[in-house]
Amino acid sequence: MKFTREEIEAAQRTVHAAMPPTPQYAWPLLSQRLGATVWAKHENHTPAGAFKIRGGLTYFETLAREQPGVRHAISATRGNHGQSVGFATRRHGLAATIVVPHGNSTEKNAAMRALGVTLVEHGDDFQAASEHAAALAERDGLHRVPSFHRELVRGVSTAYVEFFDALKDGTPPDVLFVPIGLGSGFAAAAAARAYCGVSTKLIGVVSAHATAYRDSFRAGKPVESPVTTRLADGMACRVPVPESVEVILREADDVVTVTDDEIAQAMRILFSDTHNVAEGAGAAALAAALQQQERWRGKTVGICVSGGNVDTGMFAGVLGGGAS
Template identity: 45%
Template sequence: MSHQLNQSKLNQLNEAAQLIYEVLPPTPALAWPGLNGALGAKLWVKHENHLPTGAFKVRGGLVYVDRLLKTQSVTGLCAATRGNHGQSIAFAAARQGLKAVIVVPKGNNPDKNQAMIALGAQLIEYGEDFDESVAHARTYAEAEGLHLVPSFHEDLVLGVATYAYELLTKVPALTKIYVPIGLGSGICGVLFAKAALGHGVEVIGVVADAFKTYPRSLHAGEPILTEPADSIADGLAVRLANPQALAMIKKGVSRIVAVGEKALLGAIGELAKHTDNLVEGAGAASLAAAFLERDTHARNDQIGIVASGGNLEAKVLAQALAL
């Protein structure tokens, strides 16, 4: 079912897309025969892992920093991350000649740390998890006179919405799209693009079993802080829901699927086997959910997933291929 397009949102998307295309090309959306056969339905993979940072968040970083510099004079940026948001901000900062300081939790993925350093960022390790890193980034930015980049903001959402815009315009017959939820910019971007285009696609959220922050917050009717945990899907390791994202998810997402560690490893392996792409745990979560719900897919369904986050640790890949 389709709905009336929203011209205002569509204009914003087109403007954001043109900015991004000055720096990055659109990414492919491909239907891989092996995955189609394994799932029993037509599956479209949006390959955001083909971007230079390996993830869709760089789109948001480019739009956020561009809009920031049109309204403020800043000397540098500071952000907290588990990896992909930090790479996004480091990439956008380097393009504008700005200093970037990125705060990550202790024991963060070393490959993501090196990727941020390679983009010119100063890296600070602080805290036992993402939320402790956020608190330190706020304090550090204030002390050093840096602009604190939030992990969720309407300009970040607008930027990442361009990947969904590309997918929905290439595959207008898409019936379902599975979207991983970290803090929420990705899935809110999908909802923005859906509204802009008046598309009727069903949007299904995906979280890690270890981090059911958004399902539990939706049930409680407010953001709640969940207990510390671990997951190979570190991009989904968020313990406190963002209120704005929570409201958008409540309004526009049909349901949220939780996937376990074995399912995540299985999805990483399937992507490697059938597409020759290496995708990290958070980026494979949408495929894991699509497989989990395979019995619900109709023969005429066209299903979308996003492959995002290419910083896959060797030990995790070995576990995935051993299944």
């Protein structure tokens, strides 16, 4: 998935009109813990608490120009994509319906409702919610927003352009760990790497309890896998997107898995070492870096704290020593 310089720069203008760049910090305690220089990109600091907001902004800016007649959009989510849609549709004066599976994060649901979306609960996992959103779009003539799309990737790429640009006068990261849900974040990191002309290795991170993209990477083609993660709802993908798999096969140095227990430990470490709150997917990159710390000892490591939208009760349980 390639973008021109003009496309990336236009995405930067669109995103930065709505929010400032998020910071990246080399936290001393994290670096001491891993025996490497560790830079954390804080996408948990966006107005929606996660990186997805960037893609929503570019998607709906393009939609407003190319399809000005659209008045109502629909999509499916476990939370962060839905907040992105809600944030962007409100800026453009559009209505939005979001479908979530039963048992979804109550606080993510509340955040979406606060943005003015109509929330529909359907099915037991993201895939069922997505299929229901498609059916509602067909029935009611709504514009369906996919969870992986070129325009979403273009917007999210601005996060990693910020990251690489901020470090260009120092030592570019030897490796960047990127969590994978449906793959827009990873594809965006690859696009930003090309735009910035850096040679940083990209390692995708998936839940050990939702291994579709790791299995697809190993098989060289899309492979479905069951989802049993209790903690990493942002990575709870059962059916991979073929276009996303193509990008990962082409651009990833590796795709690794982290367990809920490893993610919980990384959430605790992020809180103790940086006093940042990370949701499960948001701590996955650190969990992978900890898992691979011997490989990268003495190097410069990048992690994306992709979101901080975790329910209070779950986070309290994690801080207390549990995985959920």
